[in-house]
Structure formats: structure tokens, C-alpha cells
Amino acid sequence: MPNSFVMLDIKTDGVNAELQLPLSELQLAFGHDVAQNSGTLVARLSPELRAYLLAHIHAVSADGRAWTVTVRDLRVQPVEQSASGPYQELTAHLWLQPPVGVSTKDFTLNYDVIIHQLVTHKALVAIRQDWEKGVYSEQPEEVGVIRLDIPTGTILPLHINQSGGSMWRGFKSMVSLGMQHIAEGTDHLLFLLVLLLPAPLLVKEKRWGAFGGTKYSVIRLLKVVTAFTAGHSITLLAAATGWLRLPGQPVEVLIAISILVSAIHALRPVFSGKEAYIAAGFGLIHGMAFASTLANLDLDTTRMGLSILGFNIGIELMQLFVIAITVPWLILLSRTGTYPYIRIAGAILAAIAALAWIIQRVSDKTNFITDLVQQLMKYAPWMILLLGIASIISVSRERYGRKQDLNRL
Structure with a gap:
């Protein structure tokens, strides 16, 4: 019974x-x-x-x-x-x-x-x-x-x-919760990573061109990440403290739309040079989704303040960790002729996932694509390892090819 x-x-x-x-x-x-x-x-x-x-x-x-x-x-x-x-x-x-x-x-x-x-x-x-x-x-x-x-x-x-x-123990648990939220938040990370896909590239004749250099790439990456952080931090604070309230479904749909927009941009520059503004704008939407975790805790002012700070730190730590283990490979690959294929394939897959999430969140029914994405995320570490191996092989092949050309001369 x-x-x-x-x-x-x-x-x-x-x-x-x-x-x-x-x-x-x-x-x-x-x-x-x-x-x-x-x-x-x-x-x-x-x-x-x-x-x-x-x-x-x-x-x-x-x-x-x-x-x-x-x-x-x-x-x-x-x-x-x-x-x-x-x-x-x-x-x-x-x-x-x-x-x-x-x-x-x-x-x-x-x-x-x-x-x-x-x-x-x-x-x-x-x-x-x-x-x-x-x-x-x-x-x-x-x-x-x-x-x-x-x-x-x-x-x-x-x-x-x-x-x-203790207050310290509660604060640490919020940092861990923020890290866990991002680690399990496939859509949040996908938006950021797809927006970063074309960041190392120059724009030529309204198309993505060649590698813009390490300094150029790092500056653009930092601008996008910082803008996204600023955007979601503002609405995380506003929503978690009750100053801002939006229904969950529209927020989740807008997050899926943000992935679709960033995927289209990765295929062809739609807002070249304005990536930071787009990251900040959609960061505001993502922050409202982050805040739903804290809003239900019903804490006093001091503990809510520490929770917002700790949760946000956890989000940033996990974001930086994911960026640190993926972006260097993207920068390395962007120097090679292989990168356009990886960029286009990544953008198309992200767009398909975004459309599937939009359908799911509007209809409130799961579909096989969203289920497949969740299953694939279990193998994310192996995908990153394959990305690293692919970048090393691509760079080595191009260097070997250039060496061979010089020997012929």
C-alpha cells in the first residue's frame, strides 16, 4: 500500500x-x-x-x-x-x-x-x-x-x-548548484558555443572568411562571453528577487529561438561585429531560466543574496570550464581548411536541435530529436576528445602538405 x-x-x-x-x-x-x-x-x-x-x-x-x-x-x-x-x-x-x-x-x-x-x-x-x-x-x-x-x-x-x-556551507552548495545547472543545461551551453563558432573568423563579402588571428579571436571570444554573463546576471538578480516574473514556457521557447538565431549566424554572418550585443540580449532571457531554480527557495534577503552570488559564480565556473576545453580546439581548427565543414555541420545540427526544442516547448510534447540530443549529451566528453584529435590531425596534415610543397620548390 x-x-x-x-x-x-x-x-x-x-x-x-x-x-x-x-x-x-x-x-x-x-x-x-x-x-x-x-x-x-x-x-x-x-x-x-x-x-x-x-x-x-x-x-x-x-x-x-x-x-x-x-x-x-x-x-x-x-x-x-x-x-x-x-x-x-x-x-x-x-x-x-x-x-x-x-x-x-x-x-x-x-x-x-x-x-x-x-x-x-x-x-x-x-x-x-x-x-x-x-x-x-x-x-x-x-x-x-x-x-x-x-x-x-x-x-x-x-x-x-x-x-x-553554516552560511559558508549554504553558499558552497549554491556554487555547486550553479555548476550542475549549466552542466545539465544543454540548451544554455549550445547557444554560447554556437555563437562562438564563427568568432575566430573574418568576414569577407558577407560570408565567413579566413582565420583572423589569435589576438582577434580571443578578444571576440571574451566580448561574447562577458556580454552573455552580464545579460544573464541582470535578469538572474531581478527574477530571483521577485522584481521580474515571466511564465516559464515563453522563456524556454525564447531560449530555443536564441540557439536557432546563433546557428543561422554561424552559417552566414547576420549580425557580424554585433555578437556581443546579441549575447547580452539573449543572456537576459537565459538569466530568467536560471532564476527559476532560486525563486522557489523562498529565502530571506541575506541568504537569497548569497544564493544569487554563489549560483552565478557556479554558472560562470562551468561556462569557463566548457569554453576552456573546447574553444582552443576551435581556434586551432579555424586555421585549417577543415573548419568550414565543422562550422557548417555544427550550425546545422544546432539549428535542428533548436527547432525540435521550439516544437517541444510550444506543444509540451517531447520528440525523438530532443530525446536524441539528451542521449548524445552523455557522450559530450568523448565528443570534445574527438574534436581535439580532429584539430591536431587537421593542423598536422596542413603543415605536412605545406612542407611537401616547399620541398618540391
Whole structure:
């Protein structure tokens, strides 16, 4: 049978608790028509459900003082994927408020929802967010299971102790989260890399020409990367702090469009000399996508500020790492006759991926191209290795060819 889940978000002034209660089990303990008419459950029995939860959930501080528990909202939703098959559950959001001056890091949770009547039931408790210990919703940390203790015949309380965290630990976790976000953000990296594809090249007769030199290439690369960083940093700050809000779907579609635009530019110069402005403009869009990760953390001003700084540093570190292991090979290849083929092939593949993402994000349905891109990203290190080998072989062949020509002369 399905279990209950208790997800805790540790804040500085209290604890958010999300209960996920299977209706079939709740009906046996609650004693009302719960599972058969679930669509109207909250409208019919909201006061009774709130009273029931408050009667079976208590939090106590380390010195024995009781916390205030408030039920904020209730809703019914389906659970499609589980070991026990699909079912419906009641999701309840509660606020656990400690007495003034009491830490939210150390308390005892007295909980027997459903378990007081259904002795085979159990509640899995996890910390979903504790900023100072580096725990956030993407990596919940299980802290215990509440169930009937057979030897004593009682439901033992669960002691929650999250002490040991620090501001530094929380900051480091945000740096790691930023690095992870970019490492897994194929679309963000693809936009930047495709925009950098023609950066080492000169423009001749409205077409991409020969290699412009190392200094020329490095300056153009730095301008593009710096502009992109400035753009996404501005909207990351604005969106994460709540100053700017846009629906997620349009932002994701615009990100895919940015890849398509940069791919067209890599095929033929559309905005030659203005790459930095394009990078900054689309960076504003990418920053709003970055901010969605932080906006849901609901932190106080100090911790949000540190989170934005750490997350942004993580993004930059991972971007610089990817650029450092790919761009030198692109600069090396751009000196050879092989580069036009690689540039065109890369631009076409990026354009196909961008179009597939646009279709997916507009229709909200995956397609085989987007699935293929995700599968190919698992082999990204090998692709970079092949790029390096190809660049070394191409440069060596051209040098050998020039040497042969000189010998003939």
C-alpha cells in the first residue's frame, strides 16, 4: 500500500511541511467519504480535515515548549508513478512556528496521521530544503520513518536535528548548484558555443572568411562571453528577487529561438561585429531560466543574496570550464581548411536541435530529436576528445602538405 510523505523546508523563522497522504489510507483513518468523491473533498470537508491534521501533528522544541502548527492549504492530486500503482493523494501544506528565540534546527515531531488507526502505514520524512546544510528540493535528504513501534505498541516521535550547517556551507552548495545547472543545461551551453563558432573568423563579402588571428579571436571570444554573463546576471538578480516574473514556457521557447538565431549566424554572418550585443540580449532571457531554480527557495534577503552570488559564480565556473576545453580546439581548427565543414555541420545540427526544442516547448510534447540530443549529451566528453584529435590531425596534415610543397620548390 502507498506510504505518506512528509517534506520539510527548514527556514530561519519556521518550518514548512508538505504532507502527501494517500486517500485510500486516509479514508480508513479519517472515517469520512474521502476516496470516492475526491474531486469535492476539500470543498466538503476542509474544516474537518484541518482539525484532524492539527490533532495528530505536534512539534516540540528541545526545551519542551510546543510549536504553533497552522494548516495553510489543502488540495487533491493524482500520483501516476509509484510502486503500488496510480492513486490519489491529499497534499497539505503546514507551517510550524517555534516560540520566539527558539531555533528551527532542533525539534521533535510528534506525528501519527493515518498511523494511529492503520498500524501497517508509515510516513517517510525528508528535509527538502535546509539552505545552511546545502539541502534543496532537487536533493531531498531522508531523516527518518515514522511507524508503529511493535515492541512498545506506540508511535515514537521523530527527533529532527539539522544543526551543523553554516552560511559558508549554504553558499558552497549554491556554487555547486550553479555548476550542475549549466552542466545539465544543454540548451544554455549550445547557444554560447554556437555563437562562438564563427568568432575566430573574418568576414569577407558577407560570408565567413579566413582565420583572423589569435589576438582577434580571443578578444571576440571574451566580448561574447562577458556580454552573455552580464545579460544573464541582470535578469538572474531581478527574477530571483521577485522584481521580474515571466511564465516559464515563453522563456524556454525564447531560449530555443536564441540557439536557432546563433546557428543561422554561424552559417552566414547576420549580425557580424554585433555578437556581443546579441549575447547580452539573449543572456537576459537565459538569466530568467536560471532564476527559476532560486525563486522557489523562498529565502530571506541575506541568504537569497548569497544564493544569487554563489549560483552565478557556479554558472560562470562551468561556462569557463566548457569554453576552456573546447574553444582552443576551435581556434586551432579555424586555421585549417577543415573548419568550414565543422562550422557548417555544427550550425546545422544546432539549428535542428533548436527547432525540435521550439516544437517541444510550444506543444509540451517531447520528440525523438530532443530525446536524441539528451542521449548524445552523455557522450559530450568523448565528443570534445574527438574534436581535439580532429584539430591536431587537421593542423598536422596542413603543415605536412605545406612542407611537401616547399620541398618540391
